[in-house]
Each structure stands twice: as structure tokens, then as C-alpha cells.
Amino acid sequence: MSDLDAVLFANEVFYRAFADRDMAAMEDMWAKTLPVCCIHPGWEAIYERDDVIESWRAILGGETSPDVNCLSPRVYFYGDAAFVVCFEEIHGDHLIATNYFVRQDGQWKIVHHQAGPTRAIVPEPQEAPDRTIN
């Protein structure tokens, strides 16, 4: 699997956990020994891992936990760090999100998620860009 594919895969695992309300998988995706942060749409930032995990537990465990679908992910790659910019389709609306990943012991883990509103019309799916700088 190429580095870009590995980052895209990590991003898919993140959204699979989100869509499936799979808290164990969600928790596993967040880096354990690196600092993490999360900005849910419109929320304040959540600066510490325990609070980030707790926020996901509340979202995934809530009665209004949204169905989510990740669209048009694009990878930006910088060696052992990368981010994915994508759209989140939730109840027919779209948010725009950035997910930051860091590679540690060969595994890509998420260290930051920020989602917010967008006026964009979601573009058609594209081939994964080959933006490798290594």
C-alpha cells in the first residue's frame, strides 16, 4: 500500500468508526502518545485527548448521532505527517473537514480534526492526487 493510500485508508477507518458509532475503533484511531486536538463544527476547541475521546463518546452514543459519509478526500503528504481535506455529508448537508495524521511506528493516527460549514458544491470524486514530497 502506498503512503497516500495508507493515509486515505486511515481517514476511511476514522469515518467508518464515526458512521458505525464504533467507539472502540474511534478511540483506537486517535494517537495515544502524541498531543491531539479536536474542533467539532461550531464548538470550542478540545485540547486534551481524554476530553477529545469523551466528546466522541457523547456524539457516537447520543440519540441524534448523525449518519456521516466522507466525500472527495484529498491527501496532503509531508513525510511522517499528512492531512486529508474532505467533505462530510450529514443529513443531506455538507461540512468541510481537515483530518491531520501522524505516522508513528508505521501506523497513521489522527491527531487533529476540524470540521466547519462550507458554501461549496461538493466536487465529483477525483483520483487521489499524487502530492508526495518525501
Next chain:
Amino acid sequence: MSDLDAVLFANEVFYRAFADRDMAAMEDMWAKTLPVCCIHPGWEAIYERDDVIESWRAILGGETSPDVNCLSPRVYFYGDAAFVVCFEEIHGDHLIATNYFVRQDGQWKIVHHQAGPTRAIVPEPQEAPDRTIN
């Protein structure tokens, strides 16, 4: 200057360029040989450097170019990559932003900016956290 201070300084240079409508300084802050992306608040993502620079040229050159003040920056550090989470005070309102930096040839350059609305009450300034993982 410590690594954390260097990242905070790069973040300050970015906001200084923004506040001063200094397009040359703004353009210099964006990495030239790395892929970059920018998500202005509520906008669609801008995926290519030329378009990112053009968007800043339009913002800084516009008659409604906002006064901006960066508040409560927090650095998350991952060796040669880092991001800063901060508030942007614009016309008395607050946005929350993440600025993603990569170190190249000893210089921290911005490769991604995302700003969006927040319901947060802006916290008091804090000491820079010492989240160094190297």
C-alpha cells in the same frame, strides 16, 4: 529560539501579514515547494498554491479586509510538522482556526489554514504548552 517558539513566531508572522495587509509577507509565509491548502471561513477549500495566494490577495486588497487579532495560540508539535490552534478576533467576533506548519530548510512555512465559527468563549492567554514529541 525553541522549536515551539519558532512555530509560534511563524504563526505571529502569518497574522501580522494578515493584519498589515502585507501581501508579500503573506505570500512568503506559504510554502513554495510543498502542497498547500486553505479553507477560509464558510468557503470551499482552495486546493492549489496559486489559488490560495490569489484568495489572500483578494482578501488583503479588498476594501472590507478585516482587522484581525490572533488570541490564545496553542502549539501541537510533531518534529518537522506542527499546527497552531488559535482564535481570530475580527470585528469583535471570534473564529477558531488551525494553522498547519512544516519545517523545511530550517524554516517553518504554512501549508494549511482552516478557520470557522465557534461558540467558544475565548480563554485567557496561557503559557505555551510544552508538547514536544520529536
